Amino acid sequence: MFEQEFLNSLNFSGIPLHRIVFFFKVGTPIIMSRNLNSDTGLCNGTRLRVVSLRERSIEATIMSGPFKGKTVFIPRIIFYSEDDDKEFPFKLRRKRFSVVPLQQGPGTVYLSQSPVFTHGQLYVALSRMTSRKAIKIAVDPSAIDENENIHTKNIVYRKIFDL
Incomplete structure (x- = not known):
């Protein structure tokens, strides 16, 4: 056996x-x-x-x-x-x-559902794509303003500069 x-x-x-x-x-x-x-x-x-x-x-x-x-x-x-x-x-x-x-599929980048990313995370993820047509971003409907624009925060931890 x-x-x-x-x-x-x-x-x-x-x-x-x-x-x-x-x-x-x-x-x-x-x-x-x-x-x-x-x-x-x-x-x-x-x-x-x-x-x-x-x-x-x-x-x-x-x-x-x-x-x-x-x-x-x-x-x-x-x-x-x-x-x-x-x-x-x-x-x-x-x-x-x-x-x-x-995220294990071919050519995919998955960012969490949170609209806040670490500094540069969104830029790095989007820069990996080779074609604009290949970019697909899931957006929470509450992130869309009255002009149909979508915004996200690029948070920098400001207290780090006080050290």
Whole structure:
């Protein structure tokens, strides 16, 4: 027999690792990592925002595309190792959510929902983008003034200069 620690350390292609350190919270942006149901918009690369976390599913709202605003449930799915992998005399099975945090997606920068950034954080995040069309910023509706302008604070801790 194989020890549990050994089985957990195995890495097969097409199967997520046993221990993935994703701590999802309500409001966290996530990306689908595989196609689940194209009729409901659950395709690889779809961006969602977590509404609630359950033991066997994640309730999320689609953030963009033709299904924007639609609430969906993402189930845990079972991943199996390939039949052609003859290295071990068994088939590995793991249950995982097929999503990753947005900041681990390609070319993404995630800033917290707080409208206050550390000095230069917003500038650095925006300077990483290679195209204006690629920039998408989630804005709290209360941050929009009557002229449709959006402002954020660039806070400098003034007491540091008193030292």
